[in-house]
Amino acid sequence: MDADAVDSVEALLTAPGAPFAVVRGEDGRLSYADGPRTLREFAETTWAFGDTPFVISENGCMTYGEFFAAACALARRFTDDESAGGYGLRPGDRAVIAMRNHPEWQVAFWAAQLAGLVAVPLNGWWTAGEFAYALDDCGPAVLVVDGERYERVRPWLDAASPRPWTLVCHEEGREVSGGRVERYADLPTPDPQLGPPDVDIDPSADATILYTSGTTGRPKGAVATHHAHMGAVTGPRYAAARAALTRGIMPGQGPAPIGLLTFPFFHVAAFTGFYAAMGVGGTIVVLRKWDTDAALAMIREHGITSFGGVPATALQLLERAKELGDELPTLTGFSTGGAAAPPGIVARLTDRYGERIEPRNGYGLTETLGGVLSNAGDEYRSWPGSVGRPAPAVEVRIADPLGEPVADGEVGELCLRGQPLIRGYWNSPDATGAAFTADGWFRTGDLAVRSEGRVSVVDRIKDLVIRGGENVHCVEVEAVLHDHPDVLEAAVVGIPHPVLGEEVAAVLRTRPGSTATPDDIRTFAAKSLAAFKVPTHVLLQHSELPRNATGKILKRQLRESLAVS
Known part of the structure; x- marks a missing residue:
């Protein structure tokens, strides 16, 4: 679907009186005009x-x-x-x-x-x-x-x-x-x-304190009001309605979804999942811990229609299903979140299952209470490196270091403003002041670029590798490495160099039986990347990369392992 057609669908859903109409408040922020006011x-x-079943677990x-x-x-x-x-x-x-x-x-x-x-x-x-x-x-x-x-x-x-x-x-x-x-x-x-x-x-009352993952220091308590959570509740409903209309389907038709939710409930990606289910009477199925074979068995046993997980578990599920010849006949939706998804995941899904299973991706943070940008279906297949378009009650600005907007196509910091944003950090006015501008824009710390309304996240600002004055975006290099047939997981980091400042290094998990060498990996990467982006150091391993409970790779730990290797 071209940009004009997508714009017309969005206009239909957000017009005055439509289900996802928005209004601008006195503080300049957008919010949904209708719907419940509190959780x-x-x-x-x-x-x-x-x-109707709400939660299915090992306990019944x-x-x-x-x-x-x-x-x-x-x-x-x-x-x-x-x-x-x-x-x-x-x-x-x-x-x-x-x-x-x-x-x-x-x-x-x-x-x-x-x-x-x-x-x-x-x-x-x-x-x-x-x-x-x-x-x-x-x-x-x-x-x-x-x-x-x-x-x-x-x-x-x-x-x-x-x-x-x-x-x-x-x-x-x-x-x-x-x-x-x-x-x-x-x-x-x-x-x-x-x-x-x-x-x-009152809608302005605090509803939650959600602690950040704390991978770079002490976690901060992100405080959100009921009003903000209602923005987070409405966003997934809008994304589902937009995805349905772009496929020519009337939203809300058919049976309620049954979803395999692999995120821990405390993670905001899970909030997106169970908010979406509760809004339509859907069922969520949970595992005690991630196990690929158990997940496939649950999909078969319960007729699961949608999967949601971090890219690592998503890739494991697709790989194991391919090994077993499992056609996943009941599955119609396949979502990733919690960490950046390699663009190649869409091609793997489409090559195996055609267009029957709709791929879904997006962008969200603890501070946004879950997904606030979404990419699905044909749009995702056409722009696999994008995290999609914002929800109606969310505004996007790509800003330079001074906070001024940059032109489309230029890289800058992704800033967000709107209803689903937290009001600040618990007992931390300094952290709140550093994260929010005076007019309410939240600095995400992510580098991004916008084109035709779609946002692509390039990297975390602090993960940017500066090699001899050249900027290397880790996400770009990781996407190329993920395309190697023997690579299951990839993480790119910068390590110190006495002359260049930093060098590009990669830690890769390869599939069992792989004979690939570090030189093989570098040769493969050089076919798609400029020479300064090709990892100088490549560490291969068969074990999973270290992650925190929310699925984010612990890059600080990887840097330490590279320093002693």
Whole structure:
């Protein structure tokens, strides 16, 4: 579809009175004109889906009706006075959630929203020390954790004064005791006739604190209001409607989607996934941990229609399906997020499955509450290096170092403004001031270029390699290396050089049985890259590249390994 046709679809969806019409507020920012105002209002709409499965996990299936009843009951327990057996919490209190992708994660998160609390989902793979830092920072009134996370937060709890309430699920034989500690399994059976507590929530109130991944330092708590989250809720719905119309399909037709969601719930890429499912009564299927064969089995067993994961798991799934001759007959959507996707992933998907499975990609950050740019279908196939176009309530500016806009086709820093943006960082006015301009533009730290409305992310500013005065964008080199038939994963970094300043280095995971040498890799790269971009150092390995829990490659660790190799 050409640019004019895409523009006409967008105009149809965003015209005054249309489902995704936007208005500009007094502060200059765009927001959606209609729809729920708070996450509480959004959660209340899911009651209508009744017996439809909401979350399917190794522990069974939880329907929307069961979910909503449990969330309402827990919200009431949060807000009831202690004299009545509750926790006595009040709007604005922080509720930490730390666990695997158990259904109870969703119950706890939405109970916090129904009660007017500020949900603080923490990275489930953090150490005890990392948990302690975030708990000290946010000052929670209640923690909802699984047994594994309970062991890690217990030292902090034992030292806390006053001690917050703690609710433990899936303790798996661990001893759970002490003051203000309860087992989720001991809570009364939820009464489906009782709704949420009577709490008035303003759209401008804080809804979440989401901690950044902290790969370059201490994580920061990104604070988002209900109004911002409603922008994040609406964005995926718009992207789905636009993708359907560009294929000539009326949005909302057909059965509700069934999605395999491999992101941890605390990650904003998962927010994009479960917000999209909840908006239409879709089902999300989760794994205890990533396992390619288990994922393929789940796709077959549950008739999964869409997959969502980081590029590493996506490539593993495609590779294993090819080995097994699995045609993935129920799959119609294939999404990647959480990290930059190599452009070649679209070609692999299309070569194997034609146009039956729609490829989807996009761009989002913790600070944008998930995806705010999207690329799908034929557009993605035609522009595989792009992250797509912005949602209606999001504006894009590509800026020079002084913050001034650059012309289309020129590289600059990607800056964003609009409804789904956080309001700032918790207890960190300096970090907030450094990230946001006076008129509300958020500096992403990513280098990008725009052409015909489409945005392509070139690199992270801090990941740019400057070799002898020449700029080398790591993403560009990684995309070429990913095209080598023996390369499964690729990461490019800069390492110090006494004369050039930096040299280009690559760490590659190759497929089992590969006989490729570093010279073979350099020769391959030289066919597509200028000589100064070809990695001087190439380290080959069969093990997976180190990643954090959200799927981002730990490049600092790779630089250290290259320094000693």
